[in-house]
Amino acid sequence: MKKVLSVMATALLLVTFCGGMAAAKDFQVGFVYVSPIGDAGWSWAHDQGRKALDKMPGVKTSFVESVPEGQDAERVILNMARKGYRIIFATSYGYMDPMLKVAKKFPKTVFMHCSGFKTAKNMGNYFGRMYQARFLTGMVAGAMTKSNIIGYVAAFPIPEVIRGINAFALGVQSVNPKAQVRVVWTKTWYDPATEKEAAKSLLDVGADVLTQHQDSPATQEAAQEKGAYSIGYNSDMSKFAPKAHLVAAVWNWSPFYRYIVEQVEKGTWKAKAYWWGIDKGIVNISPMGPMVPQAVKDKVLAAKKDLISGKLKVFAGPVADQKGDTKIADGKVASDKELLGMTWFVKGVVGSTQ
């Protein structure tokens, strides 16, 4: 027993160690992931960006996956900083404070934290305007629903997720004002069993298109089994449900990661909040499935063009909340500050933000 355990412990240590090993001369970039990379999902999308950096001359990357938020994260980040990594990307919200702590001790290292809000002299934060892609996938959902009930399996009621649901609902309403979006919270980012049960509960109340803010493809699976449609998130999930998958709102971190590495190499990097949008390609929609009529595809792609050019804004007034109170006045566009602190649902969303 003891022996087995110690062998396992050694193996674990080796894995962690090898993940962080590299020659000192290269421009070293480290990535910290909250979950295993797997085949799809949040960490997988970041890892695609990391692979793009590997193709840049002189750049070497490494990563540590499944790092719990908190103390463990601090150790992993500290370890990377000690080894002389030039840039460290931490890709989960809960890495914010551990990273800030390490950043103060290593002033020459560049620290980049994803989805948070804190900065330091050598630490920036970054995110993408996923809500723009959500709006476009909402248009597809609104066009494809027959029951006018669209289900949304969502993780936690935080501004990031609520913003996505609202943008999606506005996309739905832009093509189908009668449709409603029903939200079920699972209170977990990754639990396929609960996600699937939540998806089924939405199908049972008549939803015929489902989407998700979750990391597993369980929602897609549930939709396909019931003969309904589904919309993916994080990455193209069509392989999990080829008959159901209409489109997905996807992350594409490669251009951003390349940009940051170039800026650091040139010495022009700034410690600030980066919030890129669809115009720079950091968020996008996957190719639409064969069941989506051409007219719908054209309309969605036209809207995408307008979002890129800035002609179309997702959160442009008038926008009312569930009670009908005006939240964004006619002629106004929600500021970034308002978007980052969004805790209310737009009209047409059924569910509670608590």
Add this chain to the structure above:
Amino acid sequence: MDGFTISLLAAAVQSGTPILYATLGEILTEKSGILNLGVEGIMMVGALAAFLTALTTGSPALGFAVGGLAGALLAGVHAAVCLGFQGNQVVSGLALTILGTGLANFLGTPFVGKSGPGFTALPIPGLADLPLLGPIFFRQDVLVYLSYLAVPLLWLFLRNTRWGLDLRSVGENPAAAAANGLNVVGWRWIGTMAGGFLTGLGGAYLSLAYTHLWTNGLSAGRGWIAVALVIFAFWRAERAMLGAYLFGGVMAFQLRLQAAGTHLPSSLLLMLPYALTVIVLVLASWRQMRSAMPAGLGINIEPPD
């Protein structure tokens, strides 16, 4: 009954099934006098073994069997500690949960997010069209039907067979059983490993039928609920079925309440299954739990020579 209620009850059966297998397994183990708190770890290992087997061989049926076998093997570790070395059953069981969960997460990490072959719903012709009962019980997958058989079989075995009586007497009064010439240690090995097999099947259900995916922490505390349900069921198979479906139903209910558009805070609804566990335990101990518990449960016995 309206569609909402019927679909809720059908969901209760499905989400109760993995817990049912695990509860039956723990009942069998405890009836032989061994307390195994490693249910959660055994389920995790069973789920991973089943998933990997189905993924590599393409046969979910084989995966289901291997999930059970893996569960039996891990339970064998518990038997070796408690029966071979007279180790403390509570400590060994807790260690098994940590070991099983850790092992499954470690070995399973490369397969997270991969989707494998599995079981899907297979309505039973004729029965599926029964009013009310059809949509609730007979439009499920094969593994749910197997659990319908497992309940009466375990009940019959424990109650009406010679072997069942032997196993129970070993759990009730090991000294008297030994004096009667029964191999106490042998029966306890059988009880623990057979119980581990059933628990492993519960884990396999999660990765083969409930979802067709592997993820770290897949069983998400269901093993612990099974341990509590054994007490709720007074160590009886038929009551385990009731308890598992009740619990599965509450889990499904809170998601469906949200989908139906209630404005209750979801945090409160998510608490429901766990609040129910506490209430059930209080009620159970308030009534007749002491008399139903195998008298020799958790007490180690010296080998005869």
